[in-house]
Amino acid sequence: MQACILLVGMWELARPDQYGAFFNVVDYYVNTRGYDADAFWAGGSLFLSSERPGGRLLLNGFGFHRGSSLFLEPVSLGNWAVVVTIFTAACWRELSRWGRAFMVASTFALLVICDGRLAMTVILLFCLYLPLCRYLPDRWSAIYLPVMLGLLWLGDAFGLLMPNGDNFAGRLGIGLHALGTMDAAALLGVSPEFARLDDAGWADFIQSQSVLIALGLWLALSLTGFGRAPGDRMAKHGTMLFLILCLPISNSLLSIKTAALMWALYGFCFARGRRAADSTPPA
Template sequence: MTAGMPQAASPAAALPAADWRAPYQGRVALVVLTGALVFNAVLCFLNTAGFPVSGGTVMGAEVAIIALTLGFALDERPGPWLVLAGLVTYGLLLVTLRGNPDVKGVRDFLIPVVFYNLGMRAPDLRSADRAVLASGVIVVVMGLFEYGLFDIYQQYFNIVRYYVARGSMSAAEISELTGSLFTSGIRPDSRTILPFLGPHRVSSVFLEPVSAGNFGAVLFAWALYRRTMRGRAWLFLCAAVTIILADARFGAYVCVAIAGAMLVGYRLPRLLWFALPFTILLALTVYGFESLQTSWQNDMAGRLLWAALLVTSLPPEGVWGIMPDKMFLSDSGYAYTLSQLGVAGALVAWGLFVLMPARNPDGWRLRCAMAIYLCLLLVISDSPYSIKTAALVWFMLGVADGAEPEA
């Protein structure tokens, strides 16, 4: 061949190099999802057994799980890297403007991006079915152990001591009513779901019952979405048992809303879904400023009032996410979102979630279900940002968006 003429590339050279991570993608997904689900219970066990745990230990465990997920979630595609870089840079800018070393806002950006892309990289619906069902079985087995053998359970899992050790509670908050359980582990008034089960609200691996109820709603959403799933009835059962044991009133209500969103609501325009959380936030703000009540009770009306009061208690710098002082906002996810992400960050993050196209059109149904889950849950809690439940939520969304449409 003449030296000056270009040589044809061989077919092998034209193909991209195989990604060494591909054969391990499914196994890693199962490992990190299980780790995100149970690591708090493991640390609680270690702390009860005499191995001291601190807030740094918990943070280190979360960092390790996120780092391992990140290593298998992103590939050569520039889009996810640009989104991740933009959100993390914005989060670090807010940290700098606050003058406060708390980087929870950065973590709140990282979890959705890395776990969503992990699902996109391994969009096998049947593998996801097994991962979700395995998570549900773990939660139910641990929950039944806690409820049925409580005396033995608290010998190995002293939840209050764990939360004090990690800095999430003070010793003054320990109550004789709840004993070794989390503050909400005992229902002080009458139990709502199956009152004969008694006041004990089961926390399972989550160590507090609110997240257990939320997780039950997540399991219900996947079971409703996956019409061809093997073991679908078992997943529905896991969801029901988890919600009942936790006496999760809100989790049960959210299941009804999820069913409506998945069966009918997905037909609504995306702009309406984009406006939904900001409409709820506006309603809470108006309610907080207009209400003359200052005391509240632990029912739905009382929780709405308390959430509205927390939103309206934010100063202007809190709305923009640059408030240096840390306030207790865990009972209002919208107030927490503004204080950590700022209104600009919330607009961008929610816009990416709602307006991003899906490879699988059927995945939009699940995205609508999770949108209603997030919007409603943020009214009374910041738990949508907890890796305990968020890891599986965003993984499910990634799998549903990336999978091939089923017949």
Template sequence: MNPAAARTPAFRSPVTDWRAPYQGTVALVLLIGALVFNFALCFLNTAGFPVSGGTVMGAEVAIVAVALGFALDERPGPWLILAGLVTYGLLLLALRGSTDVKGVRDFLIPIVFYNLGRRSPDLRSADQAVLASGVIVVLMGLFEYCLFDIYQQYFNIVRYYVARGSMSPSEINELTGSLFTSGIRPDSRTILPFLGPHRVSSVFLEPVSAGNFGAVLFSWALYRRTMRGRAWLFLCAALTIILADARFGSYVCVAIAGAMLVGYRLPRLLWFALPFTILLALTVYGFESMQVTWQNDMAGRLLWAALLITSLPPEGVWGILPDKLFLSDSGYAYALTQIGVAGALVAWGLFILMPSRNPDGWRLRCALAIYLCLLLVISDSPFSIKTAALVWFMLGAADGSEPEET
């Protein structure tokens, strides 16, 4: 025996984290829970178990709380970021004189699920979570489309949205029946017109989020070149977008491909400036345009988003407007009223400048930056946990993984 070796103290491993053996399984359960809990509550409400806005909020709080317990560890950085952003959000609430904590929730979801992804055992576990989510969405979508009469018996979407306070009875549309207001395409269907006017919502209960989710699946499939089942994930993405007749989702997929294949070479400063450049362009368009009416096409949605942004008073831009406005058709206007321009600058700066353990994760970050920046033009859905949980988990998993050998 080597005497020197005998004198060398044995290596002392760090204290084992009791959460580590369950990390992958818990992450999968939480991501699927975030994906389907509204769908499950809709089923309960249709079956006669009354659901309210408090029920929905309670379910979301439970998912985020459990995710928080498995996302953060002894590293001080995530705790400091979380504390700083939550404190800022509470300050805005105090200045608004409001009790609506949606702005705080909008900070919590990215931080919690990003760090949950960083603690994922490996990229194969993330692959399984993304593919499982895609399969669930497609299977429920096919059930809705192929067995619609049976589907309506168990899932009355309009009654659910009225029960949770997101829709008033006066908004019920006879054309869509039990579906969400955008569940029927009133004009010609864009993608595969022979499928008819029904836009499939799957577990999201409304087709816009379904189309956005298809773009999310596409971004992971394009990023993960060595993924087992990659072709199936591409198929899930395509079917989700086609069934939802998601015109915007298909456009975003093209932009995502460009960002991941070429755009990631651009300097970070340009990526940081991207959303604020879009916001400035929409603001100028809103002030310069003489139009006051819009149609439900791409040009019309851009005009409406610009008009919503330019209608905000200065208090709305700084996030201290006490009045609650309906801004779901403009994610930029919604973000300003919820977190203010200062909060937006800090949050986007963290997103762009966050260091990555895996250099290749920057490609996915650029793809998701394009996804977020474009989607915020016409919707506030990037803040919805239904799609946001998987988006931030994917980014965290890509950042926290070991670089793959090529």
């Protein structure tokens, strides 16, 4: 899957006209997601965020756009790169030397293809933090959500978040503002008005499912035991960190395109941890 996604992404950058004609991205989103064709301001048949305003690209000057590969839009490709990083960390001992080298090199290439700034930041954080997670109980991941909320509220109190800015701090401010202005009906998921909250993932999830289900899901996922295996602990901490780092600014994580692999990895590591616990002889 990684090799296929990499090859399609490279083809997209090399021949965007062929890629656009083959997938016809604009028509797909107009016909299936209710998008307006005029919103695709970048031109061509690519997704509307295939270019950043002002040419802010990692490879600016090379004539490339933000690639999407099989996901048809760049953010999901960045999410895939993050999930693949968690997979690589969780299965590092099972991968061969060549397998490790391929996963590292191909993930870096995908980050460049999609111009994934948030994804690159999350992956760099994982490279520093996940090795430490081998020694941390997996249930400690439950504290990530309240810590994130506390840091965001603190940042907002000191004026570090800009709810109208077209940057990372602005996106965080938008998500925090959307969460803080929800009324009781929206928090319970029974509001008759459904707001468009693409840039505030957790508010979007709450208004459709309720804050009770959101908190219940978080506790169920974070307090489920994965055992003591280093790879399984890294998978657990990586998954929960990915959730709280992405949901404040985007609901793209809820897309089955990339979430499928993440939940498959979650289930695999949970089952592996249970199997190891069942095979351990009693003291």
